[in-house]
Amino acid sequence: MATGIRTRFAPSPTGPLHMGNARTALFNYLFSRKEGGVFLLRIEDTDKERSEKRWEEDLLENLTWLGLAWDEGPFRQSERVDIYKEALQTLFQKGKAYYCFCTEDELEALRQDQISRGETPKYSGKCRALKAEEAEQRQKNGEPSVIRFALEPRKVKFHDLIRGNIEFDTGLMGDIVVAKDWETPLYNFSATVDDAAMDITHVIRGEDHISNTPKQILLQEALGLKRPLYAHLPLILGEDRTKLSKRHGDFSIAHFRKQGYLAEAIINFLALLGWNPGTEKEIFSLSSLIKEFSLERVQKGGAMLQLRKLEWINAFFIRQMSLQKLSELSIPYLKEAGLVADASLKTVEPMVRLYQERIKKLFEVPELLDFFFKKPEYSADLLVWKDVSKKDISKALQELATVLQSIEEKDWNKEIIETIVMPHAERQGSRGVWLWPMRVALTGKEASAGPFEVATVLGKKETLERVASARKKLR
RNA sequence: GGCCUCAUCGUCUAGCCUGGUCUAGGACACCAGAUUCUCAUUCUGGGAACUCGGGUUCAAAUCCCGAUGAGGCCGCCA
Numbered sequence: 001m002a003t004g005i006r007t008r009f010a011p012s013p014t015g016p017l018h019m020g021n022a023r024t025a026l027f028n029y030l031f032s033r034k035e036g037g038v039f040l041l042r043i044e045d046t047d048k049e050r051s052e053k054r055w056e057e058d059l060l061e062n063l064t065w066l067g068l069a070w071d072e073g074p075f076r077q078s079e080r081v082d083i084y085k086e087a088l089q090t091l092f093q094k095g096k097a098y099y100c101f102c103t104e105d106e107l108e109a110l111r112q113d114q115i116s117r118g119e120t121p122k123y124s125g126k127c128r129a130l131k132a133e134e135a136e137q138r139q140k141n142g143e144p145s146v147i148r149f150a151l152e153p154r155k156v157k158f159h160d161l162i163r164g165n166i167e168f169d170t171g172l173m174g175d176i177v178v179a180k181d182w183e184t185p186l187y188n189f190s191a192t193v194d195d196a197a198m199d200i201t202h203v204i205r206g207e208d209h210i211s212n213t214p215k216q217i218l219l220q221e222a223l224g225l226k227r228p229l230y231a232h233l234p235l236i237l238g239e240d241r242t243k244l245s246k247r248h249g250d251f252s253i254a255h256f257r258k259q260g261y262l263a264e265a266i267i268n269f270l271a272l273l274g275w276n277p278g279t280e281k282e283i284f285s286l287s288s289l290i291k292e293f294s295l296e297r298v299q300k301g302g303a304m305l306q307l308r309k310l311e312w313i314n315a316f317f318i319r320q321m322s323l324q325k326l327s328e329l330s331i332p333y334l335k336e337a338g339l340v341a342d343a344s345l346k347t348v349e350p351m352v353r354l355y356q357e358r359i360k361k362l363f364e365v366p367e368l369l370d371f372f373f374k375k376p377e378y379s380a381d382l383l384v385w386k387d388v389s390k391k392d393i394s395k396a397l398q399e400l401a402t403v404l405q406s407i408e409e410k411d412w413n414k415e416i417i418e419t420i421v422m423p424h425a426e427r428q429g430s431r432g433v434w435l436w437p438m439r440v441a442l443t444g445k446e447a448s449a450g451p452f453e454v455a456t457v458l459g460k461k462e463t464l465e466r467v468a469s470a471r472k473k474l475r
Numbered sequence: 476g477g478c479c480u481c482a483u484c485g486u487c488u489a490g491c492c493u494g495g496u497c498u499a500g501g502a503c504a505c506c507a508g509a510u511u512c513u514c515a516u517u518c519u520g521g522g523a524a525c526u527c528g529g530g531u532u533c534a535a536a537u538c539c540c541g542a543u544g545a546g547g548c549c550g551c552c553a
Contacts, residue, residue: 010553011553014552046552047552049552111549111550115476118477119476120478121476122477144551147551166479167479173549174549180551184551186551191553207479207546207547207548208546208553209547209548210480211480211547212553234546241545272488276487278490279501280489280500280502299481299488301481301482302481302546303486303487309486312502312503312504355515358516359515360515431512435512435513436512437512439512445513445514446514447513448514449513450513
């Protein structure tokens with residue numbers, strides 16, 4: 001903690017953790033770890049209508065699954081109302097806050113009017129002119145109101161660690177609502193107060209917050225709070241190059257997890273979306289990312305998600321994984337698909353081994369391995385290799401059965417089966433005449449692992465049975 | 476509409492700050508070939524980009540200006 005750097009991930013529990021969120025969390029995590037700082041989690045649940053406990057749970061669970069461990073928190077803004085109340089008082093004392101009694105209809109009418117005149121919609125500041133005592137009285141009388149912050153109209157400059165200097169004219173913005181009432185602070189206000197209260201040194205968040213920054217800076221100045229450093233990350237875009245949202249489909253981490261994407265792969269993929277090491281290295285573990293990460297190498301332009309690449313990275317990690325680990329991960333998917341009630345590593349490992357280089361995501365495991373657990377279903381036509389006649393295929397299978405039968409149980413392994421069967425297959429002009437129907441007889445599939453490996457796993461008895469039933473199909 | 480941000484292959488990007496070594500590099504995807512009973516893996520090869528226009532300079536993807544395009548924000552959401 002030598003550097004005293006503190007970052008935070010501050011999602012609102014109004015939806016699941018998704019690719020965009022997760023990357024913001026990842027960059028905050030990487031930066032704080034790299035600098036030996038603290039990474040904290042804050043749940044921004046000030047919106048009572050939209051916040052849901054299940055989304056908070058989703059956030060925590062999937063963040064943990066990804067391996068993004070936070071050092072402090074989770075803090076919930078809903079549990080920190082007193083802190084905001086106090087800040088609100090300060091604002092009132094300094095004459096920077098006032099009650100606004102304008103109705104939503106009134107404001108909407110004003111907005112429409114401004115838009116139709118080609119002006120920037122902004123609050124007129126009408127209630128700012130109200131006498132404090134009068135406003136207080138109306139408020140006490142129960143007249144509906146909100147609390148606004150009197151924005152100082154001036155140029156606000158700040159330095160963004162990714163984009164350089166940015167300047168806004170706050171005269172172009174209306175007074176913002178900082179709280180619906182004393183118990184209900186709004187985002188710009190609660191986030192500003194909390195970032196200071198939690199000693200956040202680096203605010204690393206999405207680019208969509210750039211225009212909130214000047215408002216927050218003005219709030220900091222009014223409250224006498226320290227200004228953190230800012231780094232605005234480029235947005236993650238959908239296929240239409242707009243900000244990722246529900247209509248782009250399900251990009252929740254939970255969804256990808258269910259599909260059988262590995263946490264390592266998602267982390268690796270997300271890291272490369274908007275950041276690169278400056279070398280040609282593309283495969284990273286979380287710990288290697290911590291070593292190499294730097295905000296200076298973060299991109300400025302938004303990046304479209306490329307699911308193909310995620311799949312490739314996922315398949316890569318699957319190929320790198322130990323057989324045992326991959327088997328362990330596969331078992332739940334086999335159970336889920338109803339192929340096995342219970343499976344031991346010992347039975348599953350030999351099967352998984354044959355498919356390790358073919359699995360792109362764990363979700364595919366059942367459809368790839370199903371024939372190991374049940375008799376294959378396929379049409380007789382599938383047994384036919386190229387334009388060989390069914391009669392010849394049947395003959396090949398008959399001879400194959402005889403040859404296989406001759407192999408002793410104790411010699412039933414890939415090498416021996418291959419050395420014995422291959423010479424026969426070679427004599428056919430094309431090996432396919434024997435190998436194709438053999439493989440189809442055993443797997444029922446157009447594409448699968450090799451016939452000798454599969455036969456080995458199935459065992460002699462089962463192999464012969466499947467070859468026999470293939471011959472029956474041809475009759 | 477206003478403000479802000481961004482701009483290299485289809486996509487993610489290197490290079491840009493510190494102009495020449497860039498006939499612009501890598502990866503994914505795609506195409507072709509090798510291996511092969513199939514699929515996958517692996518290997519080899521291929522096509523594919525500096526948004527446009529000015530300027531500065533001996534020299535610009537790189538610096539400056541403008542245009543265009545794209546995105547974000549303009550909530551009693553975050």
